[in-house]
Amino acid sequence: MNTSSEEKKFTSILSESAGQKKSSLFIHVLLFILTFASTMMAGSAWAGKNPIEITNWIYGWTYASLLMTFLLTHEFGHYIAARLHKVDASLPFFIPLPIPFVSIFGTLGAYIKTRSIIPNRKALFDIGASGPLAGFIVCLGIFIFGLLNLPSIDFLYAIHPEYKEFGIMYPDWGMYFGDMLLFQGLIALFVQPGTYIPPLNEIYHYPFLCVGWFGMFVTSLNLLPLGQLDGGHIAYAMFGKNQGKIARIVWVVMIFLGLGSFFGWFYEQIVIESPNEIYTTIQQLFLPILLWIKVYAPWIYGGWSGWLFWAFFTKFFIKLDHPPVDGEDIGITRHILGWLSFIIFISTFAFNGIYEIPRIDPVEFKLQEKPTTSIYPQHQLNNANDIQTTYTDCISTDLRTAQFLSY
Numbered sequence: 001m002n003t004s005s006e007e008k009k010f011t012s013i014l015s016e017s018a019g020q021k022k023s024s025l026f027i028h029v030l031l032f033i034l035t036f037a038s039t040m041m042a043g044s045a046w047a048g049k050n051p052i053e054i055t056n057w058i059y060g061w062t063y064a065s066l067l068m069t070f071l072l073t074h075e076f077g078h079y080i081a082a083r084l085h086k087v088d089a090s091l092p093f094f095i096p097l098p099i100p101f102v103s104i105f106g107t108l109g110a111y112i113k114t115r116s117i118i119p120n121r122k123a124l125f126d127i128g129a130s131g132p133l134a135g136f137i138v139c140l141g142i143f144i145f146g147l148l149n150l151p152s153i154d155f156l157y158a159i160h161p162e163y164k165e166f167g168i169m170y171p172d173w174g175m176y177f178g179d180m181l182l183f184q185g186l187i188a189l190f191v192q193p194g195t196y197i198p199p200l201n202e203i204y205h206y207p208f209l210c211v212g213w214f215g216m217f218v219t220s221l222n223l224l225p226l227g228q229l230d231g232g233h234i235a236y237a238m239f240g241k242n243q244g245k246i247a248r249i250v251w252v253v254m255i256f257l258g259l260g261s262f263f264g265w266f267y268e269q270i271v272i273e274s275p276n277e278i279y280t281t282i283q284q285l286f287l288p289i290l291l292w293i294k295v296y297a298p299w300i301y302g303g304w305s306g307w308l309f310w311a312f313f314t315k316f317f318i319k320l321d322h323p324p325v326d327g328e329d330i331g332i333t334r335h336i337l338g339w340l341s342f343i344i345f346i347s348t349f350a351f352n353g354i355y356e357i358p359r360i361d362p363v364e365f366k367l368q369e370k371p372t373t374s375i376y377p378q379h380q381l382n383n384a385n386d387i388q389t390t391y392t393d394c395i396s397t398d399l400r401t402a403q404f405l406s407y
Helices: 002-046 054-084 121-148 154-159 161-166 181-190 207-222 230-270 277-296 298-302 306-318 332-347 384-388 401-405
Strands: 093-096 107-111 174-177 354-357
Touching (some): 002 093, 002 107, 002 207, 054 121, 054 207, 121 181, 121 207, 121 230, 121 332, 154 161, 181 207, 181 332, 230 277, 230 298, 230 332, 277 298
Antiparallel strands (some): 093 107, 174 354
């Protein structure tokens, strides 16, 4: 009788365990489907369609398929490496973000949970590096395919017929994707001379280029050598406790880049002469150094304000120092792959992130019959409009209002 009772109890435990696994699998599948749907919404918006209308979601199919392929590859890289090292890990949890016109990519990404201790630094390296390396290969292939199959400018005109009406190839305003060393290198390598190349404020209309850029950008963020980011795992596996010193250097650089957009905005506020004594005092204190930056290091003003958020987020939620992990040296092969991952990080690092350049109506300038008085030294100005650059978050310092007047 006691035996029968124990058997029933054991059977109940097995049934409960099986039910939990089924429920867990259901959650993963449901989140995948919801994220696929939300990325289809985002893709339809990139295609110039109304994402609120469900019948338009088909226009986001290519974008969603490519983006989910990248995310799946990245997360299953982690998952497979964890399983090979007998580390208990969950299937990927995808994060949908179906907020049209706010969630521009349609998702906050995906993650897996490790439910057991990582046994040594070799396992730590493999689990940390496998995701970004696998994802990078996929997004690189997607991006190269997009470069090899660029449509003519008529593709862009079909989405923005007003460009053709105005006689322009693309506007100087709008949302820009940030510059990457790899971006320019791949264009030089794979695009034939004379081919129309969409600018960084239009590539989101091209699913392969958009997902390729986004995948590389996300990979670079994950490879930041901070805390328990993938880059933090790699750096700790390679350098041990020195990872903390590297993390602090990178964190300070993030703060500096994030403040760059503020410096640019502040410069624009104090560059015009004024009879106000307080204003003049502020000019005397800050303008010399800000003017020096404008002339000799203008890229600083193009820093992405989003780095300030990342600096805050990593400092207080992800932490800068990696938790200690025991183990021997990871070996020459893993060190080579680790340095390769840092090369990927540098080549895909977009210091200016994603930024907006507002449209400026030329009429505003036509109403100015007299040029605004400037305290620029005249030999440092190309024209009177050089000082009228507008900064929103971060903005290309090469932008000149004369470019708007030419259209």
